[in-house]
């Protein structure tokens with residue numbers, strides 16, 4: 001489980017910051033979120049990535065922007081977004097040039113979401129795949145119930161991050177709030193800063209070479225590999241003591 | 254029981270009504286094992302139920318319809334509020350959400366087959382959508398649960414409606430539970446979990462809290478599916494008046510209200526028996542809530558929890574529900590607790606009709622198990638036909654009652670057709686006590 005698959009990240013995903021010349025602009029002042037989403041969702045999974053680039057103007061914190069895309073589109077959103085931006089994303093590269101509200105990239109399956117500002121609660125919640133890169137801080141419950149996504153946060157992460165994390169990786173350059181990785185399953189957490197406290201059944205684990213390599217590869221995908229020393233991170237994961245109920249552990253619940 | 258002769262005669266040993274046989278056995282069990290009792294099924298003790306209501310039928314002042322000749326319509330349309338493609342069902346009896354994982358793939362397939370034959374919908378559960386289930390279910394409702402196991406946009410789009418699960422009648426406030434024995438390779442893969450662990454699903458949704466957030470979540474789900482699919486909201490019956498009002502406020506198309514008798518695959522017995530309220534006591538409050546908002550029949554109400562027969566269906570509709578959902582009864586129709594496996598039940602320390610250790614995965618009938626040897630006992634085609642038969646009987650029974658009350662549509666049944674047998678039922682349902690016009694509290 002959690003073998004790093006370099007092929008998972010195409011060069012396109014990583015070059016997402018490059019906006020192509022034939023980018024279509026959609027202004028949410030004059031277009032509804034419904035019409036925007038219908039336009040984006042009309043592209044099928046066989047779309048070529050250089051075919052379609054979009055720039056969304058005046059998002060003004062609207063909710064559910066760019067949800068349910070099923071094609072390798074490039075979407076740049078020029079401003080702050082509300083809840084669930086990029087929800088259930090498949091294949092698309094979405095850049096949010098601002099802050100993101102609750103549940104950014106919730107349940108995403110693949111692709112990349114890049115938040116240039118801060119992210120509110122539950123970033124990447126339950127997501128199955130892809131990469132969520134947050135330049136600023138992420139609030140509480142970052143990566144809650146994560147199921148395979150990779151999340152890289154360059155700032156800190158709030159309390160209960162990685163709660164019930166099933167698989168995937170969560171990396172924080174900054175500090176982590178209380179109860180990190182509470183009731184965690186097989187997700188892996190890497191934190192460089194201070195951890196306020198660990199949640200039930202979450203323990204610090206040895207950072208071995210394979211983990212350094214995994215972390216390095218992951219940071220490389222996020223274009224951060226040479227800006228941080230992977231040895232400075234600490235690794236957290238499940239003690240696997242609560243996997244099967246045992247009365248001696250009742251106090252942990 | 255030995256009675257000892259004393260000078261004053263016989264004094265039979267007396268059992269305590271408080272410390273009855275079950276209470277004592279449970280204390281002993283707890284003392285021996287150190288863990289609470291987990292089981293499947295619903296409330297086993299007697300609580301006020303549909304049996305506490307009766308229909309009046311037609312007489313001097315009401316005209317009945319001819320049993321076989323005059324039509325009694327059973328169709329129902331769910332999700333008319335916002336969805337572009339509402340769900341249309343031939344009968345108002347739907348199959349409740351039960352997970353693949355809790356149930357075998359054969360059982361899920363059989364539920365789909367039976368429901369499709371009878372013209373109704375079936376529902377996924379905590380564990381995602383299986384291809385068998387999708388292909389065999391003409392109308393499939395996809396549950397959106399706190400765990401989000403296997404949740405993905407493709408299945409969401411394959412569904413005919415989406416049911417956001419806030420809670421279940423058997424355990425309002427509790428999450429799902431699937432113990433290690435039932436986490437087979439396939440179940441583990443679908444849930445992205447290691448094999449063989451005790452899986453406790455979350456009781457709260459991971460990315461929203463409260464009705465204001467839920468409104469945005471519903472918006473997202475509609476955006477994800479092009480505003481086509483009805484959004485149901487399922488909850489356990491506890492504060493129905495306010496909960497239904499909040500569901501309407503959050504934008505639900507359909508409210509599913511599950512009473513305390515409702516079955517579960519696995520939960521603590523204490524939860525099943527002591528949390529939540531009987532469905533009988535919840536329907537009128539839910540309907541009143543919808544009426545106060547001008548939304549009765551606009552936001553449809555599905556009720557569940559202990560529904561067994563056409564009489565129960567007719568009573569639920571008369572109280573104002575648009576449809577019902579069944580879980581336990583559907584499993585029994587498939588073959589759950591079948592006396593022909595009595596020897597096997599005995600070996601498990603129980604008897605046909607009482608078997609409720611559904612969490613253990615040893616179901617002799619092959620329904621609540623992931624053991625291929627056991628699940629292979631259930632023929633999905635045959636079991637599907639049994640379910641369809643049962644659904645048809647339930648529908649005919651409800652029609653029989655409706656015609657007797659002079660109704661050409663099941664949905665024309667109304668509170669006025671009912672009386673209550675007990676003071677409690679009268680108070681809970683605001684239906685007068687039989688033979689009187691007394692409704693306690695009004």
Ligand SMILES: Cc1cc2nc3c(=O)[nH]c(=O)nc-3n(C[C@H](O)[C@H](O)[C@H](O)COP(=O)(O)O)c2cc1C
Pocket residue numbers: 293294295349350351352355356377378379380396418420421422487511514515516517518557558559560578579580581582611621
């Ligand atoms: C075996 C079994 C599994 C269930 N799994 C789920 C589930 O995954 N999600 C859910 O919302 N309800 C689940 N339920 C509850 C049913 O959807 C429904 O609320 C209940 O069965 C209705 O009551 P009844 O069993 O008395 O008909 C389950 C019930 C049973 C019996």
